[in-house]
Amino acid sequence: VDLSSALLPRFDPARAVDPSLYGVPGRAPRIALRPASADEVAEALRAASRERLRVIPWGGAPAIPPTDLPSYDLALDLSALDRIVEYEPEDFTLTAQCGVTLGALRAALAERGQELPLEAADAGRATLGGVLAANGSGPRRLRFGSPRDRILGARFALADGTLARSGGKVVKNVAGFGIHRLLCGSGGGLAVIVEASLKLAPAPATRRALIYDLPAGALAEARRWAAFPRLEPALLTVLGGAAVESALLPGAGLSSSAAARGAGVLVIVGLEDDATWVEQQAEATRAALGPAALELRDADALTLWQRLADAEDAARERLTFNTAGNTPAVLAPLEDVEGLRGLVFHAPAGRLHTFVEEARAPALAARLLGAGFVSIGASGLAAPEPLVPPEQAVLALRRRIRDALDSQRILAFGESWASGSS
Numbered sequence: 514v515d516l517s518s519a520l521l522p523r524f525d526p527a528r529a530v531d532p533s534l535y536g537v538p539g540r541a542p543r544i545a546l547r548p549a550s551a552d553e554v555a556e557a558l559r560a561a562s563r564e565r566l567r568v569i570p571w572g573g574a575p576a577i578p579p580t581d582l583p584s585y586d587l588a589l590d591l592s593a594l595d596r597i598v599e600y601e602p603e604d605f606t607l608t609a610q611c612g613v614t615l616g617a618l619r620a621a622l623a624e625r626g627q628e629l630p631l632e633a634a635d636a637g638r639a640t641l642g643g644v645l646a647a648n649g650s651g652p653r654r655l656r657f658g659s660p661r662d663r664i665l666g667a668r669f670a671l672a673d674g675t676l677a678r679s680g681g682k683v684v685k686n687v688a689g690f691g692i693h694r695l696l697c698g699s700g701g702g703l704a705v706i707v708e709a710s711l712k713l714a715p716a717p718a719t720r721r722a723l724i725y726d727l728p729a730g731a732l733a734e735a736r737r738w739a740a741f742p743r744l745e746p747a748l749l750t751v752l753g754g755a756a757v758e759s760a761l762l763p764g765a766g767l768s769s770s771a772a773a774r775g776a777g778v779l780v781i782v783g784l785e786d787d788a789t790w791v792e793q794q795a796e797a798t799r800a801a802l803g804p805a806a807l808e809l810r811d812a813d814a815l816t817l818w819q820r821l822a823d824a825e826d827a828a829r830e831r832l833t834f835n836t837a838g839n840t841p842a843v844l845a846p847l848e849d850v851e852g853l854r855g856l857v858f859h860a861p862a863g864r865l866h867t868f869v870e871e872a873r874a875p876a877l878a879a880r881l882l883g884a885g886f887v888s889i890g891a892s893g894l895a896a897p898e899p900l901v902p903p904e905q906a907v908l909a910l911r912r913r914i915r916d917a918l919d920s921q922r923i924l925a926f927g928e929s930w931a932s933g934s935s
């Protein structure tokens with residue numbers, strides 16, 4: 514198929530972008546388009562359906578490791594759909610196009626004392642659509658809920674080019690199927706989100722970060738951490754190895770810490786609420802862990818929260834796990850694991866990102882799976898066995914949903930969604 518004649522006559526030539534940006538040589542798509550409207554997204558999908566081209570929607574950061582890309586023909590770069598469509602501060606709701614970045618959304622909301630309840634690495638590039646499609650989260654996942662919990666509705670383009678909508682733009686909304694929720698976590702494999710509505714959060718009056726530089730052995734001392742589930746910190750994150758360097762603020766005074774030298778971990782307790790409550794919680798934290806190596810407030814604390822999300826991306830090869838254990842003490846089995854280059858553990862939601870070289874990954878995974886962790890993701894590495902695929906009944910349902918939404922199997926990530934491997 515001559516793709517240019519199949520697709521480009523319908524598009525302004527300015528919409529064509531360099532396909533080599535969306536893969537590595539030999540695995541790049543044959544064509545890449547950057548549509549400027551929902552109608553153009555639909556038009557591109559319609560043409561792809563007609564020509565049976567396999568499509569991957571792209572958000573802001575081409576964050577997908579080339580090794581994890583299925584072969585495909587058409588990259589649909591959504592970064593030009595970057596408008597806030599409707600913002601109702603009084604209702605705490607917002608509707609925006611999929612390509613707007615988290616950074617741009619945060620800036621707009623901050624002016625009204627409101628907060629975007631979404632987190633992702635590289636917020637200046639990560640897009641609303643990409644974070645929703647990945648059902649992505651960061652250190653405050655427990656506080657915010659997952660994107661699936663915050664989305665009110667969406668407009669999306671099906672693989673055959675049909676534009677559809679589900680849910681609504683306001684909180685009181687119960688009609689119809691929650692396809693917008695289904696699309697959260699579908700990884701671009703079921704439909705292309707072109708617009709989404711979200712429930713927002715009020716920004717807290719006070720934020721405080723207490724940063725501890727601890728020897729790795731301190732993690733195993735369960736007594737230290739016993740108070741934290743009751744304290745309800747906004748975040749409690751452990752950083753080790755390569756993740757420490759990427760999270761440290763320049764000039765923060767921690768560059769000579771044991772953690773920065775690879776001899777320990779940084780533990781960050783993040784508190785958010787009114788000033789009195791935050792001070793009480795800070796006191797309780799000091800009672801449990803002693804004086805912090807460093808304390809940050811408000812805007813500085815918020816900058817650190819983003820760096821904790823960024824740290825998850827500090828290495829390309831990583832395995833991600835979940836555990837029901839919500840204190841740093843659950844990391845004790847990692848103390849003498851060889852080849853662990855770094856880790857980020859967000860304790861309240863029990864989410865652990867580990868950086869590990871390929872040869873050591875099976876031993877690391879075996880240790881964690883043996884300690885009750887479950888494997889929930891892999892980047893640049895094969896996911897460890899045993900996987901936790903959805904139950905058989907759910908897989909059958911996924912296949913039916915995929916067939917209903919994308920009968921021609923145009924969306925290249927649909928296979929991994931339907932088979933439960935993403």
Ligand SMILES: Cc1cc2nc3c(=O)[nH]c(=O)nc-3n(C[C@H](O)[C@H](O)[C@H](O)COP(=O)(O)OP(=O)(O)OC[C@H]3O[C@@H](n4cnc5c(N)ncnc54)[C@H](O)[C@@H]3O)c2cc1C
Nearest residue numbers: 572573574611633639640642643646647649650700701706
């Ligand atoms: C395959 C994959 C799975 C991921 N899973 C997780 C996860 O489970 N938890 C987590 O915290 N982070 C996850 N991430 C990281 C996530 O990509 C980041 O949060 C990222 O910054 C999201 O924004 P982005 O704009 O850079 O998206 P990209 O990295 O460009 O895209 C992320 C995924 O969403 C799809 N996508 C992008 N835009 C749209 C859209 N408008 N409509 C439909 N699909 C779209 C892409 O095809 C891709 O599969 C994942 C990333 C990838 C590539």
